[in-house]
Amino acid sequence: MASQTVELLKEELPVEQQPLYLSSDIKTGLVLVDLVNGFCTVGAGNLAPREPDEQISISKMVEETVRLSKLFSEKKWPIFAFLDCHHPDVPEPPYPPHCIAGTDEANLVPDLQWLEDEPNATLRQKDCIDGFLGSIEKDGSNVFIDWVKNNQIKQVLVVGICTDICVLDFVSSALSARNRGFLSTLENVIVYPQACATFDLPLHVARNNKDVVAHPQELMHHIGLYLARGRGAKIASEVLFD
Ligand SMILES: [Zn+2]
Numbered sequence: 266m267a268s269q270t271v272e273l274l275k276e277e278l279p280v281e282q283q284p285l286y287l288s289s290d291i292k293t294g295l296v297l298v299d300l301v302n303g304f305c306t307v308g309a310g311n312l313a314p315r316e317p318d319e320q321i322s323i324s325k326m327v328e329e330t331v332r333l334s335k336l337f338s339e340k341k342w343p344i345f346a347f348l349d350c351h352h353p354d355v356p357e358p359p360y361p362p363h364c365i366a367g368t369d370e371a372n373l374v375p376d377l378q379w380l381e382d383e384p385n386a387t388l389r390q391k392d393c394i395d396g397f398l399g400s401i402e403k404d405g406s407n408v409f410i411d412w413v414k415n416n417q418i419k420q421v422l423v424v425g426i427c428t429d430i431c432v433l434d435f436v437s438s439a440l441s442a443r444n445r446g447f448l449s450t451l452e453n454v455i456v457y458p459q460a461c462a463t464f465d466l467p468l469h470v471a472r473n474n475k476d477v478v479a480h481p482q483e484l485m486h487h488i489g490l491y492l493a494r495g496r497g498a499k500i501a502s503e504v505l506f507d
Pocket residue numbers: 349350351357363364392393394
């Protein structure tokens with residue numbers, strides 16, 4: 266898609282952003298959405314980038330997420346990481362098989378694997394798009410709700426992939442749950458675009474393959490943020506620590 270067109274659409278769909286200042290006065294939790302190889306590591310699987318991708322793996326998302334995770338861990342602030350993970354016999358339409366349990370696709374990216382031993386981090390495997398629904402246990406309890414409650418979290422900072430899919434669905438559900446009183450301590454859900462990304466499937470590629478739909482990366486990332494904001498999320502232009 267021509268970058269001029271993207272710029273015009275961004276003007277038509279503005280996403281208001283503000284700097285986020287974090288301090289220990291407001292209990293903040295960091296939510297990582299699907300920082301797994303199957304989505305972030307070049308060549309790792311059906312839904313991984315096929316070549317180095319600036320938005321996903323080279324400069325932005327993973328690096329920013331690692332930076333934030335280290336700062337949260339130093340401060341002993343809570344971290345919650347969703348990991349997409351599927352049983353080999355249970356497909357997830359419309360997607361091809363991905364992040365199958367027991368494969369490296371379902372593991373955290375190498376730079377975040379230390380979270381597995383991080384006492385302040387809660388890891389949650391999910392076999393659906395929406396991590397909020399993926400947090401429901403067989404007995405009806407919800408691991409994410411319990412995490413917010415047990416840590417008395419007032420705001421969550423959400424990062425990860427894909428901005429317009431798993432991040433958006435989780436944010437939308439968390440906001441609805443908050444509005445219904447399921448997350449009594451939670452005031453704000455904040456999305457940080459620089460640590461979010463989505464995949465790229467340009468129109469000229471989609472045209473040659475009738476099984477796929479075009480998904481222009483920069484525009485869909487923007488639309489994900491626009492919709493998240495429309496649901497009531499705040500969008501952080503930068504994240505600063507006291
Ligand atoms: Zn999945």
